[in-house]
Amino acid sequence: MCTSCGCGDPHVMPFDVHERILAGNDRAARHNREHFRDHHVIAVNLMGSPGAGKTAVLDATARELGRTGEAAKVGVLTGDLATDNDAVRLRAVGLMAQSITTGTACHLDAEMVHRGLHNLPWRTFDYLFIENVGNLVCPAIYDLGEDVNVVALSVTEGEDKPLKYPMMFHKADLVLLTKIDLLPQLTDVSVDTIEKNIASVMPVPRMLKVSARTGEGIADWVRWLNGRRRPRTAACAASAGAGAVA
Amino acid sequence: MHEYSLVQAMFDQMANVMAINHARAVRRVRVRIGPRAGVDPDLFRTAYDVYRVRTFCADAPLDIADGAGDDLILEQLELEVR
Numbered sequence: 447m448c449t450s451c452g453c454g455d456p457h458v459m460p461f462d463v464h465e466r467i468l469a470g471n472d473r474a475a476r477h478n479r480e481h482f483r484d485h486h487v488i489a490v491n492l493m494g495s496p497g498a499g500k501t502a503v504l505d506a507t508a509r510e511l512g513r514t515g516e517a518a519k520v521g522v523l524t525g526d527l528a529t530d531n532d533a534v535r536l537r538a539v540g541l542m543a544q545s546i547t548t549g550t551a552c553h554l555d556a557e558m559v560h561r562g563l564h565n566l567p568w569r570t571f572d573y574l575f576i577e578n579v580g581n582l583v584c585p586a587i588y589d590l591g592e593d594v595n596v597v598a599l600s601v602t603e604g605e606d607k608p609l610k611y612p613m614m615f616h617k618a619d620l621v622l623l624t625k626i627d628l629l630p631q632l633t634d635v636s637v638d639t640i641e642k643n644i645a646s647v648m649p650v651p652r653m654l655k656v657s658a659r660t661g662e663g664i665a666d667w668v669r670w671l672n673g674r675r676r677p678r679t680a681a682c683a684a685s686a687g688a689g690a691v692a
Numbered sequence: 693m694h695e696y697s698l699v700q701a702m703f704d705q706m707a708n709v710m711a712i713n714h715a716r717a718v719r720r721v722r723v724r725i726g727p728r729a730g731v732d733p734d735l736f737r738t739a740y741d742v743y744r745v746r747t748f749c750a751d752a753p754l755d756i757a758d759g760a761g762d763d764l765i766l767e768q769l770e771l772e773v774r
Contacts, residue, residue, distance in 0.1 A: 457774035458719050461709060463766045467702045467723070553694055584694035587730040587764075613730045 471588055474556035478563075478591025485569045486676040489576060491590050493614060494598035495607075496580030499624035501532045502658035503598055503667070504575055508539045510664045518572040518675070523562045525554040525579040532577060542566055553584035556591055572675055582611040594619040594674060601625050601632055605639045612647040620652045620670060627657040695731060695739040698764070703743065705766055710748060715771035718752040725756055726763035 466472060482489045494500050504522055511518050522543040524532035530545035537543050546554060546562045559576060568574055576592060578585040597618040599607055602625060608615045615621065621644050629635065637655070645651040654670065656663035706718055721740075725731050733756045740754050752770075759765060 458770050458772055459713075461713060461769050461771050463705065463709060463768060465705065465766055467698055467705065467764045467766050470701055470704060551694075551697060553697070555697075583730060584697075587694065587762075613728060616728070 468588070471556050474560055475589035475591040478556055478560055479593075481563075482574070482591060482593065483676075487568060487571050487574050488594070488671070488674050488676060489574045489590070489592040490671070491576050491578060491585075491592035491595045492598060493578045493582075493585045493595065493618075494580065494624075495582050495600070495603055498580065498598040498600045498603065499658055500577050500580070500598045501535060503622060503624060503656060503664075504536055504541065504577065505539050506656070506658035506661060506664045507575075507668060507671075508536070508541050510661070510668050512540070514665075514668070518672075519570055520573045520575065521566050521568055521571045522575045522577060523554075523559060523566070524577040525558070527551070527579065542571075548579060552579055552581050553588050554578050554590060555588045559590045573671060582607065582614045586614040586617050596620045596622060598622045598624050599640070599644075601628055601635055601637070601640070605636060606643060608640070608643040608647050615644060615647045616649065618648060619650075620654065621648070622667060623653055623655045625657060625659075626655045626662060627660045695735040696743070698731065698736065699739040699743045702740075702766055703747070703749070706749065706769060709769055710771065713771050713773060715773050716748075717772040718749045718769050719772050720755065720768075720770035721749065721752050721766075722755045722757065722768040724759035724763050724765040724767050726759035726761045728762045729759070729764040730762070731764060 492500050508520060511520065520541055522536050522541050523546055524543060525546045525548055526532060527548050530547065533543040533545035544562055544565045546558050554576065576590055595618050597614055599621055601623060623640060641653055644653055654663055654666050656667055725733050737754055737756065744750055
């Protein structure tokens with residue numbers, strides 16, 4: 447019987463659900479995470495505004511790994527509303543990259559990532575970068591099954607972006623301050639202020655300054671990544687094949 | 693605007709609840725949204741109002757209660773079970 451509005455309709459009954467609206471996405475994310483952990487793959491959810499330099503950072507990361515002779519295998523899923531330009535660009539520098547074209551969706555979700563993995567030999571990767579749709583709001587609320595969340599913030603975006611979009615930065619494990627080669631031209635931009643603003647919204651503040659153009663800071667970023675790498679056992683390496691997610 | 697995606701996910705949840713309970717329609721929807729959910733309650737309501745037209749929620753008002761932290765919870769449905 448309906449008791450909430452007082453109509454007493456005997457054919458209306460309350461049903462307690464008490465479930466997260468994103469429970470379906472959370473289940474898919476757990477599934478992805480289990481696969482990544484089982485196969486010693488570090489999944490990095492790379493977020494940031496359009497034009498923050500996410501693809502450029504990945505490009506520079508691939509070059510740094512090649513330069514240092516790191517044996518790390520890297521794959522990328524790139525999310526955009528339209529075009530596969532980012533994946534094409536990253537394949538050109540030797541990365542295995544697959545685009546996820548979202549159409550109208552302003553974020554990636556766990557199921558999109560799962561489907562995207564079907565087209566990559568992800569079990570062989572040491573790192574899977576998930577380059578999210580350029581957006582400082584929506585991607586922050588969708589768990590993809592990643593191990594770490596990284597936000598790319600360029601020096602041209604404004605010092606107060608972390609204050610304006612706190613959720614994104616609250617979720618981040620690391621902020622990459624990108625395009626630092628432009629700082630000499632940006633005399634009114636204070637890195638100290640950006641760092642202070644990040645520290646006010648990140649539970650454990652961590653920022654690295656990088657320039658994909660000059661390579662400055664990229665080695666530090668790669669060292670940070672290496673600190674998260676999961677050593678592969680012989681059994682794990684043997685089971686790594688070019689297959690799909692179960 | 694991810695509020696439409698969230699409303700779509702909520703409709704999937706509600707369809708499951710209706711099937712389990714052999715319900716004919718939803719008469720009221722109650723959700724809880726926290727300040728760090730990353731969801732604008734007004735936009736969520738707008739998305740719901742757009743989405744519910746000619747669905748099992750056509751006559752179901754949406755109640756949004758304040759939650760804590762990143763709460764984004766479908767709390768309760770009133771189901772028409774005749």
